[in-house]
Amino acid sequence: MRLGKSRLVQTMALLAATAALAIGVGCSSTPKAEDRPLDADPPGPVEVGKKEAKRPAGLDDAVELVKAGKFADAIPKLRKALEEEPKSAEAAFYLGMSIEQTGGDKKEAEAMYKQALAFDPKLIEAANNLAAIYLEEPPRPDQAIPVLSKALSNEPDNVPLLTNLGYAYGLKGDIPQASKAYEAAIAKEPSPQLLFSYGTMLFENKQPEKAAPHLAKAAEGLDDVPTLVTIARMLGPGKAFTDCVKVLDKAIGKKGDVAEFYVRRGLCKHELDQEKEASLDFEQAIKIDPKFQAAHYYLGVSLMAQKNAGRGKQELKKAWELGKDTPIGKQAKDKLDGKKPDAKAPEGKPPAGGGKPAPPAPPPPPKK
Secondary structure (H helix, E strand, O other): OOOOOOOOOHHHHHHHHHOOOEOOOOOOOOOOOOOOOOOOOOOOOOOOOOOOOOOOOOHHHHHHHHHOOOHHHHHHHHHHHHHHOOOOHHHHHHHHHHHHHOOOOHHHHHHHHHHHHHHOOOOHHHHHHHHHHHHOOOOOHHHHHHHHHHHHHHOOOOHHHHHHHHHHHHHHOOHHHHHHHHHHHHHHOOOHHHHHHHHHHHHHOOOHHHHHHHHHHHHHOOOOHHHHHHHHHHHOOOOOHHHHHHHHHHHHHHOOOOHHHHHHHHHHHHHOOOHHHHHHHHHHHHHHOOOOHHHHHHHHHHHHHOOOHHHHHHHHHHHHHOOOOOHHHHHHHHHHOOOOOOOOOOOOOOOOOOOOEOOOOOOOOOOO
8 A cells, every 4th residue: 555645629619728617625736745644554564575684673663653643753763673674675665654754855765665675576565655756746757667567567456556557658658558557457446536547647648539438437436526627627628528518517516606617518518509508507607707708708609609699799798898808808809890710719828707717637546
């Protein structure tokens, strides 16, 4: 066990370009540096691979402190155990883990895991922890892959190792190898977190249509609103609009006061030719945030498609007035003037209303 750390087609591009998802619950795309709790109990006593290595006095006490989460108290005992028996893989492993948990020198923790593996190459937890360090920012996948591959030769069905290997290959853009590792892990443990990680890897490597079924399946087992909305954002480019609506139904059912969620769902309904239903979502977004520029713009476009030109132009004018120099404002003015819109709006702009922007896709599940 390891310690936990843990983007529609053209009609949708403008919102995706100019409005990151609004959300009222806290979430960040990258874990902040902080003390990390254990995902589960740490591994039990490790069998030392070298026969000549003696079990140091006091090691058992140190291990109990680690299991109790008293990492700072365990460190001096573990150092003393290593002084007594430098070949103790177990002491080196627990010392590396305790150093990480107390925010100590990451390089020292790395050295401890390497030392543990030198004396017990089959110590899977040390291999996975070492690989996880290599996969932290800035990631070093070329160093992580050999460590993970060697560990998997000893334990080929280990899900954390397979997950990290898939993540490492994904960082390199090697989709076949990444997919092979992820699919092997999912075959053993088809958890929503693993499906989300796999789908995110495919999406980030520009394979949204392949990512969509994995993301949709992941959403079925997830309840966290920021993650659900992030999945919906990725389902659009994958043209999985029915799934997009379903996922946003679930998110809105849990948190129905965010205007952006309704605009996102309205756009997915628009792609399904459910124009009246889409208009209702845009109108609901405006009720929540009357100054939400994107909602006015897309309501205007939807009304125009329903042959309600008079009101449609009113909404487009309102969108233009809310930000004449923004991408949405310029697009609204072009439509009012009868100009052909750009194929794609600029990306990366914050929403013109609708609350705080939501994060991009979260990172994969805990690597450690």
